[in-house]
Amino acid sequence: MGEKQVSLRHEGGLRFVTRTGSGHEVVVDSATSDTGPRPTELILAAIAGCTAMDVVEILAKKRQVVDGYSVEVSGTQREKAPNVFTEITVVHVVEGNVETVAVRRAIELSATKYCTVSAQIAAGPARISHRFTIKRPDGNGVAASEESGEVVVTGPMMDVLAG
Numbered sequence: 001m002g003e004k005q006v007s008l009r010h011e012g013g014l015r016f017v018t019r020t021g022s023g024h025e026v027v028v029d030s031a032t033s034d035t036g037p038r039p040t041e042l043i044l045a046a047i048a049g050c051t052a053m054d055v056v057e058i059l060a061k062k063r064q065v066v067d068g069y070s071v072e073v074s075g076t077q078r079e080k081a082p083n084v085f086t087e088i089t090v091v092h093v094v095e096g097n098v099e100t101v102a103v104r105r106a107i108e109l110s111a112t113k114y115c116t117v118s119a120q121i122a123a124g125p126a127r128i129s130h131r132f133t134i135k136r137p138d139g140n141g142v143a144a145s146e147e148s149g150e151v152v153v154t155g156p157m158m159d160v161l162a163g
Helices: 039-061 100-114 116-122 158-162
Strands: 004-014 015-020 025-028 068-077 086-097 127-137 141-153
Touching: 015 116, 025 039, 039 068, 039 086, 039 100, 039 116, 086 100, 086 116, 100 116, 100 127, 100 141, 116 141
Parallel strands: 086 127
Antiparallel strands: 004 015, 015 025, 068 086, 127 141
């Protein structure tokens, strides 16, 4: 993978434009000016994007037909500076006639092996809970059943929960 780079330029106030090594620009700002996402929101977006790419690839390799897929990520930050994330919840919502065991395994592999962003955050003080909801259609394409569950927890609390 090697080295990654970004550059950032100040545009006034607390607005900055970041240019990634791959040539994309992202505006970051504060809640006061509100012309772009906060940097901490981008951390949650990075977790969502990283794990979603993993899960979609793994489900495809497992020949699971996914009709729809989304990821919801929420996080709680510590009140005292630095306001690091202490709890993060990642919920994968999968629509289609997919096997529960395949969905659980895809999420587990992403959370524990492949998603670099989750691993980086879980190496700090954040406990990350990975959950799923599967929405299966009836014969007419209408959601007929729903199944939810927790897959795995990563981060510093893993040892406490396991033992």
